[in-house]
Amino acid sequence: MSETFTIRRQVEFNHCDPAGIVFYPRYFEMISAVQERFFADALGMGWDRMISGTGMATPMGQIDCRFHAPSRLGDWLDLSLGVKRIGRASASFVITCTSGDERRFTCQATVIHADLAQGTSTAWPAQMRNAMTRYLIAKTPD
Amino acid sequence: MSETFTIRRQVEFNHCDPAGIVFYPRYFEMISAVQERFFADALGMGWDRMISGTGMATPMGQIDCRFHAPSRLGDWLDLSLGVKRIGRASASFVITCTSGDERRFTCQATVIHADLAQGTSTAWPAQMRNAMTRYLIAKTPD
Amino acid sequence: MSETFTIRRQVEFNHCDPAGIVFYPRYFEMISAVQERFFADALGMGWDRMISGTGMATPMGQIDCRFHAPSRLGDWLDLSLGVKRIGRASASFVITCTSGDERRFTCQATVIHADLAQGTSTAWPAQMRNAMTRYLIAKTPD
Amino acid sequence: MSETFTIRRQVEFNHCDPAGIVFYPRYFEMISAVQERFFADALGMGWDRMISGTGMATPMGQIDCRFHAPSRLGDWLDLSLGVKRIGRASASFVITCTSGDERRFTCQATVIHADLAQGTSTAWPAQMRNAMTRYLIAKTPD
Numbered sequence: 076m077s078e079t080f081t082i083r084r085q086v087e088f089n090h091c092d093p094a095g096i097v098f099y100p101r102y103f104e105m106i107s108a109v110q111e112r113f114f115a116d117a118l119g120m121g122w123d124r125m126i127s128g129t130g131m132a133t134p135m136g137q138i139d140c141r142f143h144a145p146s147r148l149g150d151w152l153d154l155s156l157g158v159k160r161i162g163r164a165s166a167s168f169v170i171t172c173t174s175g176d177e178r179r180f181t182c183q184a185t186v187i188h189a190d191l192a193q194g195t196s197t198a199w200p201a202q203m204r205n206a207m208t209r210y211l212i213a214k215t216p217d
Numbered sequence: 218m219s220e221t222f223t224i225r226r227q228v229e230f231n232h233c234d235p236a237g238i239v240f241y242p243r244y245f246e247m248i249s250a251v252q253e254r255f256f257a258d259a260l261g262m263g264w265d266r267m268i269s270g271t272g273m274a275t276p277m278g279q280i281d282c283r284f285h286a287p288s289r290l291g292d293w294l295d296l297s298l299g300v301k302r303i304g305r306a307s308a309s310f311v312i313t314c315t316s317g318d319e320r321r322f323t324c325q326a327t328v329i330h331a332d333l334a335q336g337t338s339t340a341w342p343a344q345m346r347n348a349m350t351r352y353l354i355a356k357t358p359d
Numbered sequence: 360m361s362e363t364f365t366i367r368r369q370v371e372f373n374h375c376d377p378a379g380i381v382f383y384p385r386y387f388e389m390i391s392a393v394q395e396r397f398f399a400d401a402l403g404m405g406w407d408r409m410i411s412g413t414g415m416a417t418p419m420g421q422i423d424c425r426f427h428a429p430s431r432l433g434d435w436l437d438l439s440l441g442v443k444r445i446g447r448a449s450a451s452f453v454i455t456c457t458s459g460d461e462r463r464f465t466c467q468a469t470v471i472h473a474d475l476a477q478g479t480s481t482a483w484p485a486q487m488r489n490a491m492t493r494y495l496i497a498k499t500p501d
Numbered sequence: 502m503s504e505t506f507t508i509r510r511q512v513e514f515n516h517c518d519p520a521g522i523v524f525y526p527r528y529f530e531m532i533s534a535v536q537e538r539f540f541a542d543a544l545g546m547g548w549d550r551m552i553s554g555t556g557m558a559t560p561m562g563q564i565d566c567r568f569h570a571p572s573r574l575g576d577w578l579d580l581s582l583g584v585k586r587i588g589r590a591s592a593s594f595v596i597t598c599t600s601g602d603e604r605r606f607t608c609q610a611t612v613i614h615a616d617l618a619q620g621t622s623t624a625w626p627a628q629m630r631n632a633m634t635r636y637l638i639a640k641t642p643d
Binding site: 093096099134135138139191 | 240243268282
Binding site for chain 4: 231250253257264265289290291
């Protein structure tokens, strides 16, 4: 049985564009925020400790995003993260954003566990890998 | 023969994260900027005139991005846009970012030509469609 | 007796610069956020309703900010707003940011109640003025 | 006779708010950018080299800004920096932003030359101090 990790944000003036809707690059700051809290709170390895303590980081390898409906000032957004795949030195997340019953965007993101100085990928520590496993999205049978 | 539309940006302090590399959501602001200049300069329809004059906008429908190598403070980035597909009321762009000979990211983005008040997609005006055609990426034979 | 309006924010990766501390322009987004919540929650006039309903807005006239100590990833910040002065068509706020016992910045900001189309200042409606009065900072005797 | 250091920027969609004008926190990113180019191009000490090479940075101590007129999508902005005062370990800049003949904002900013690890201010190196001198604003007689 899998868990989902969720944060809640309200759309602010600074997220909105002259068309009165969320400017989509701001969504990527929220996507970053849900991953940031996931590493800190669910995996026990905040990015500050990761960077300054171990010289590692989790740069984005690829990200695909579908936008379903616009968001407006004051909307409450729930951003949920599930783990789709855990690789040796990478992980793929599915991040969905809803406001009430309405989906706003769906995103798949693959991050690399990388050594900042060397620029090389490095296997996840066992503890982080194990913690991530709890959030693996159950595969649906074909 | 197709044309490519290019803008050049230098990586600034405000684009960089505590790991010393461009924070990827900032890339989406640059991706927005190359599309903004493309509509204004190549298609002759700036987003200000589009929104206030015709009540239309070009919200992002989907965007897929691959990050190849990190960018650092002071790097010069060339962002190039080509048109992959022109639909009735949508268009798909391929946007590549290079610094010198090195690819930094590649992105495919599909925007919708949408009526802001109605929230419905609307066919491109003939003039915009024709202007876009010049930037169609030549198909490679299978 | 005066009230203070407060919001709480956690410093995120997207707020921090390559020196590992909050990039100060991000503070101004937080300053905007506390004013945004103040107008919506304390004065009962959200900026969305103000702009679309009445054609008014509250552009910044002047802002002075002193930075006392840097903020780092994960810090919890309390941003408090008090009203220093209510003019006919303007208002001055004092906004302070603390993390625990430590002051991070102090800011004085004057906004104008302006008609967007005409570009002219307009007297505050009585209801907003009255609501603001509750947050007037008590003057200290000389 | 004093010199002024200037950069030019065009207002982009990502700078503008739902009222259709530049969201003022974006101005502070531009203010940061003119200082960044000033240190790199006029003083010969880019912030990347300063941080990674010497462990120093120039955090903002205080900044006061007056906004004179709104800026809109597509406006060309000239941001000019002059040096008002050079302290032992600080410097005050006057930054003005104009679009054509119209002033948009005027800003006075004091940065500290600080050791990042120690958190202490440190005297400017002679070379940087000397280079800054060329940009000192001529004092007007009282």
